[in-house]
Amino acid sequence: MNYLFEEADLLNIPVECFSFNSENEVFPVSPHWHYYMEIILMTSGTAEMRNGSNAYTMSRGDMIIFHPKAIHSIYSADGKPVSYSVIKLDISRMNISSDYSPKLRSIFRCAERKKSAVFFSAEKAEAMNADEIFGRCISEMNSGRYGYDMIIRSQIYILLIGILRCWQEEGFRIDSEVFAEDTRYDIYNITEFIDRNMPSDVKVSEIAEKCGMSYSYFAKKFRSVYGKNCKEYIDDMRVCKAEEFLVYTDFDLTYISQETGFSDCSHMIKSFKKHYGVTPKKFREMKQAKQIPKNS
Template sequence: MYNLFEPGDLLNSPYEALLFDTEKHSFPVRSHWHHYMEIILMVEGTAIVENDEKKYLLHPGDMAALPPKSIHAIWNEVGKDEHLLYYVIKFDLNRFRENIGYVPQLKSAVLQAMENPEVSFFFSAKELIGFPVVEFINGCVKEAQSMHYGYYMIMYSYLNCLLVNILRIWRRRGFTPSYEVSAPSGSSIETITEYIDAHSDQPLKVEQLAIRCNMSYSFFAKQFRQIYGRSCKEYIEYIRVIKTEDMLLYTDYDMTYISQAAGFSDCSHMIKTFRKYKNITPKQFRMQNTKGSRGLSTPLL
């Protein structure tokens, strides 16, 4: 079974940008996560973007921001197999740690937005009118393609402009992040999710994960919820549900095999947990979905 984690070279490739063409790239984009923040701007066609437990329907001109470590997937609208074009920008949010004037640290602002359930990372084409985000995204793609001297510096400038415009939209919506500095990344608890992903088919105990991070159980549990917005037990369950969903969509494995491969104790445990997160049983989910065309078991935002 594949891991959801998608490795990336944050040190040597902190920024990536391209125009994704479903006729040239593998599609649909299966569930995965990485340490980059990702921006999706729809150009042609209509796509569904799933980000953790939220789903967005993107029409041309719509944009979605996918925070670091969020589990996301992209596929066609149900019943359609149309050609899609969309911009993809990926960047290391840790590079944006400067405080300038009264504008909060950009990394800190995004992290605060992630912790606030009222803040949406979906931006409609109508809402983006007056904000030159297309110009900045297109500029990033052109620089990434040309790779001319200093292109990383130009991309960094464009991304700063893009993030500040996102903050302006959030402020218009009523969310203003506080002026605070985020802690440096790299601690063991910030990489424990890679271990969970790679070992999700095995028995995982929160107590053992706390020991791996050299923390007490209570401190680890508190820190994990603060960073990831859910308990460690819930995170393990969610990873297993996403892998179950992937096998239901892209394999012909039976329910017993899937439950074991995903790390559930038995088939009934898988069914109960899957229903908890998807409001539908695994069997019903498979029946309602076909390869390359996925139904919506949760409302679109």
């Protein structure tokens, strides 16, 4: 069987939240994989969701996790329509942690290796307030109002911690192996390091070293995974952060260029225009007039 890689814009869209109805979309969902973690909550019908060699019959209220790179597929269990809510996220970008806790990406990687449960019954999902969390995330994603991304992230953190606590009740332990994972970077989580160092003049050679790769091999691997070279990624991320400043603040361009790590204001203007087709000033004016550029 030809398992298909599903293209995803992890760089610009680290989180997606949406509702799926089999009557309105391509269905069934054939075997595929992607770099996102995907969490699904059934809202109606009965589905068979396959995760690798395991199959789960899902009814209203049941929840399942598909870890990054896991081959999965979705079918109707009885030939009738199904609907479900979806949260897809780059868990490497969910990097808030406490002093005593490792990063969530480290915890979930170890949980996957230890084969912790990926299926959660409606009763367990209800205890996590999953229905409310999914609904809030989808509503905020659709609204795009000020701070929507922060609300979505806060809700996802609550859900992920709920999943972790459920695993702990079943015997999962946050041990030295999990903490050791915190210090490891590879091509799939290096964006966490890049994002954290975005305001500074981070070098590709430094990033490659963090991954334990030669510059040339890192460059090849990065393009293979993310569809662009690392310098382009850094520039695009700075543009995305500049967009947020333009939409949600009244800071001037010089200040925004400094806060987003551009070498100077002219560099930001050039990069921004290449990405959106308009200057930052024009972009802000169009946003205020609700005339959204094509690439935004």
